[in-house]
Amino acid sequence: MARNRTLSPHARALLAILLEARGEWRHGYDLARMAGIKSGTLYPLLIRLEKQGFLEAEWQAPVEEGRPPRHAYRLTASGVALARDNPLTVAASPLKPMRS
Amino acid sequence: MTPGFRRTLALRLTNALLALLPPHLRDWGLAIRFELETIADDRDALRFALGSLLSLAPRAFAFHLLMPLTHLVGAEAHPMEATPMTDLPDDLFHRPRLFGLTCGIGAALLGLGYMTMADAPGRYLMVQSLALVLGLALAGIVGRSDRASSGGVMMVLASILLATSLTGAGIEGAHRWVGIGGLFVQISLIVVPSLILAFARSRNSLSTVAMIVTAAALAAQPDRAMAGMLAAGVAVAALHRADRRTVIALAASVTGFAVTLWRADTLPAMPWVDQIYYSAFAIHVLAGLAVMLGTVLLLAPALVGWRRDEANRASYSVFGAVWLSAIVAAALGNYPTPVVGYGGSAVIGYLLSLSFLPKATPSCIGVELPTERRKDEADHHMCIGIAYSH
Secondary structure (H helix, E strand, O other), X not given: OOEOOOOOHHHHHHHHHHHHOOOOOEEHHHHHHHHOOOXXXXXXXXXXXXXXXXXXXXEEOOOOOOOOOEEEEEEOHHHHHHHHHXXXXXXOOOOOOOOO | OOHHHHHHHHHHHHHHHHHHOOHHHHHHHHHHHHHHHHOOOHHHHHHHHXXXXXXXXXXXXXXXXXXXXXXXXXXXXXXXXXXXXXXXXXXXXXXXHHHHHHHHHHHHHHHXXXXXXXXXXXXXXXXXXXXXXXXXXXXXXXXHOOOOOOHHHHHHHHHHHHXXXXXXXXXXXXXXXXXXXXXXXEHHHHHHHHHHHHHHXXXXXXXXXXXXXXXXXXXXXXXXXXXXXXXXXXXXXXHHOOOHHHHHHHHHHHHHHHHHHHOOOOOOOOOOOOOHHHHHHHHOHHHHHHHHHHHHHHHHHHHHHHHHOHHHHHHHHHHHHHHHHHXXXXXXXXXXXXXXXXXXXXXXXXXXXHHHOOOOOOOOOOOEOOHHHHXXXXXXXXXXXXXXXX
């Protein structure tokens, strides 16, 4: 049985964004912006999540001619469970508060 | 800098990263390279590329450095997959103490290389090697103890230091050493770094008194290098949290340092110990490089920890200040060159001080996989279970 331990705020923020996507594919730059983390933090996290089976990655064909393909990500079933077990708390969130 | 230049630079950085990455990470390099095309703002694109390069390039370098070792130890190294060995650098970066111990061992071995090239006596090499083994053993014991940073333990160590100042062996008016089995052991180099880091971690009345006793002991010896280390370490701790106890400790350590500056320090330079930043290159360029690289390794735990573990930056910055001050003192005066120069006390002191760094950073995903999955993917276990435990 999987045993949960404390995740970093960045990992929680990333998992929360991917969980919100509800199985939709997400791209690296969008994830970085939405989770409020830098690319230098994002990619090691994505690599690790993918290696541990919490994340799926696939190459998507370009939507416009002349554009390169894009790498897209979504949570696996175990990733969804991990995200649910480790919700993002307001105190630990790396997301900047936004004015309404 | 024009926008076109930023975009070009970002592309070049991601291309360089792609070239560096080992086969099993190349898809990720391509992902970053292609993602750049979707970022409209050149400044953001450059930030994105630079961040990716800075975080993944060290892994790539480590992979290439460790590949020959992987083959040497006979581990299977499938070209398209990560192996436990290739995960080792990543794991190390997330375990500050383990990473520090690796750096300390590396620096000590480079120091032994320098001493060999500098024709140091065989006895020196043996003493340095024994100090390395002893330091590792002590670091293992102290690292497991919950009482290492307690005020009582700190008071005992500070008292031993004070006793050394009052009754220890004297050379040219300085009383810094204790004779053990024909060796002169500099107690301050062993205990002061740990005392500073313990104080930065746990500040109470007793630990503050221990800092005052330490400052008095170093002033009495006198030892400018160690008094400077104490003042620098406590000053950096105060920058992170300037409560009343820290201010008192800082005042005591600065006063102690001022006393050492005022008192004469006429100790001559010792071969293989002092002034080796200047003399090593004269022996051989490799000897000089060994000393320089070893010195950089001493600061690597602070630099890597500062960058990767924001929650514990105070510990890393105090650790960095402590050892940087020792290095600066060795560069400026006749004081021991830590770890890379001859002197077992510094080797033991450095390894012991690592026990006060966090055990693990919170950046690694810390979830254990089901047993059946672990069997299939043995390489995962290097990273799993590293939790934010500090």
